Amino acid sequence: MSKTSKEAKTYEKLKTSGELAKFQYNKVDWELEPKTLFYDWLYINALSLDINKHLANKLLEYDAFTDIEFNPEKSINCQAYSAALYVSLFRRGLLQQALRSSEEYKKVILE
Secondary structure (H helix, E strand, C coil): CCCCHHHHHCCCHHHHCCCCCCEEECCEEECCCCCCHHHHHHHHHHHHCHHHHHHHHHHCCCCCCCCCCCCCCCCCCCHHHHHHHHHHHHHCCCHHHHHCCHHHHHHHHHC
16 A cells, blocks of 8 residues: 555566455455446545545536546556446435445445
8 A cells, every 4th residue: 555556556466476366455355346346435435535525526516527548458447437436426315325334335336
């Protein structure tokens, strides 16, 4: 977590430690499927921090998002999708429920 995004992407253990088994954050394990579930949760939680409220409020001014850097041949996660998901949860009154816990988030997203 102390590395830059570029350093994290080129971390040698990513190539030598075998297949990814799970994600873990604050001692909570996340399965690898659905593929973007953990990434979207991180993004939404980051937007919900007080320090990022101005960014979250700015997103709420828009109805559509695009990510010109997203390349589906290289990536799975898309910031535009995560931003749209944040706005959707907020507008549907589900954001606070989704932020309560990883289990509540999964329930809201997967049901």
